[in-house]
Amino acid sequence: MRISARLEKIPPYLFAEVDRKLAEKKAEGVDVISFGIGDPDIPTPDPVIERLRAEVLNPEHHRYPSYFGLDEFRRSAADWFERRFDVSIEPSSQVLPLMGSKEGVAHIALALLDPGDVALVPEPGYPVYEMGTLLAGAESLFLPLKKENDFLPRLDALPRDEVKRAKVLWINYPNNPTGAVAPDEFFRLAIEFARANDLVLAHDNAYSEITYDGYVAPSVLQFDGAVDVAVEFHSLSKTFNMTGWRVGFACGNEEVIRALGTIKTNIDSGIFNPVQLAAVEALDHESGTVQRMVEIYGARRDRLVSALSGLGWEVEPPKGSIYIWMAVPDGFDSVGFSTHVLERAGVFFTPGNAYGPSGEGYVRISLTVPDERMDEAVSRLKEVF
Ligand SMILES: Cc1ncc(COP(=O)(O)O)c(C=O)c1O
Structure with missing residues (x-):
């Protein structure tokens, strides 16, 4: 059987790989808190x-x-x-x-x-x-x-x-x-x-x-x-x-x-x-659901930006989207930092270079994690760093 040459140029889809890596960790019994994929945890409106x-x-x-x-x-x-x-x-x-x-x-x-x-x-x-x-x-x-x-x-x-x-x-x-x-x-x-x-x-x-x-x-x-x-x-x-x-x-x-x-x-x-x-x-019939959702993300953004800054990291609040784009601390590259955080704290941030070479030196942190899990992630990070 021969697969098309075109497919040889296509690397595995980023988040399919991330899912695999996180599944491995979970199988090892780690309670991973993932700030990876941007998949909202807030429910679809009832109507x-x-x-x-x-x-x-x-x-x-x-x-x-x-x-x-x-x-x-x-x-x-x-x-x-x-x-x-x-x-x-x-x-x-x-x-x-x-x-x-x-x-x-x-x-x-x-x-x-x-x-x-x-x-x-x-x-x-x-x-x-x-x-x-x-x-x-x-x-x-x-x-x-x-x-x-x-x-x-x-x-x-x-x-x-x-x-x-x-x-x-x-x-x-x-x-x-x-x-x-x-x-x-x-x-x-x-x-x-x-x-x-x-x-x-x-x-x-x-x-x-x-x-x-x-x-x-x-x-x-x-x-x-x-x-x-x-x-x-x-x-x-x-x-x-x-x-x-x-x-x-x-x-x-x-x-x-x-x-x-x-x-x-x-x-x-x-x-x-x-x-x-x-x-x-x-x-x-939008009726305010979008505004409430944005308020939730905004509050998470502020909570996380302040916690991560408290760890001494350089982090700026985004003006839009559901992502914080954070420069990794000195001494790390993107993958090194993401791996370190996953191995030591069971917390997942997506390495920035996964989105292109200019993403090197950053991680992407998705705001789709509820407050309790976010606080738990921050306290684990505080223990490690
Ligand atoms: C920039 C951007 N465009 C498009 C999409 C695709 O969204 P969907 O196919 O769910 O409409 C995403 C999903 O994460 C995205 O981040």
Whole structure:
């Protein structure tokens, strides 16, 4: 049997590896407190669950769903988008439901890239931008995100001949893994750069609703001219604590949305209707759940930042996302520190270099751990350090 050459280039999926390592520790009897994967511990809102329960009994929904999603979901997504960002998008041509935004982020590479093409990919970054590019047979040109540049890519410093081969520029703010947010000027610059270089600007806005200290994240589509070049990915996973439900949407430039739709029509057969209707429930009747969730993450952020600073570590509160991006203490590299903390304290932080070489020297700490476990982790760390 021979497996495709393409797969040889793909390393094991980061969190599949993390799961394996943590399972090993648990099998050894260690009570691991994991700040690894960003999978919310806060429950999905009850009305969303109730809507699924009701809809699942309708036999009409047991047949194939529509490839392009229910009109109701597309309309709801567009209405939510307009309420939230004050931008009107056309539900039938500018919104495409996704089986989680990861699915769209991966598949859009097949819609935009051919072998030999280049994608401009931030690093450290969400691994799927690079992996989707690889699966499409294309190459990534990495854009380092450095603290000295506020974790924004230096678009002006990119080699011109490489940029000529590029067809897509990925950006993601609020950012995973750095927790950084981007000023409006950066979005304007990215739109201008995409236009000048004939690129699609793909903005992954999975954490748009999770921001702190009064900061409200924009949509790229709020800025002039964006719809000519940009698509944006939204996810119900983090916004409504629905990671397991697999539902999100892409929106923006019509031609790109259509191209992504063509790929998906040939790969999947749409989202189970009751899940789409539950998503409608979440989007239409938000009623303060997002705000309460952000308050919980914000309180955890402050609690953890103060505890980790108390250990003498250099740690800054993120402005957005559910991650603290912490420089490892002197004398450690990312993997060394992550391993030390796991072995000695049974606490897991993801090594920053797992997200790209510029993540070396950092760990990512997810805020999806409840207070008691967080306090337990801190007291174990105090014993070790
Ligand atoms: C930056 C970013 N984009 C997209 C996703 C995918 O989210 P989902 O597929 O659950 O919508 C994640 C998940 O962690 C993420 O961190």
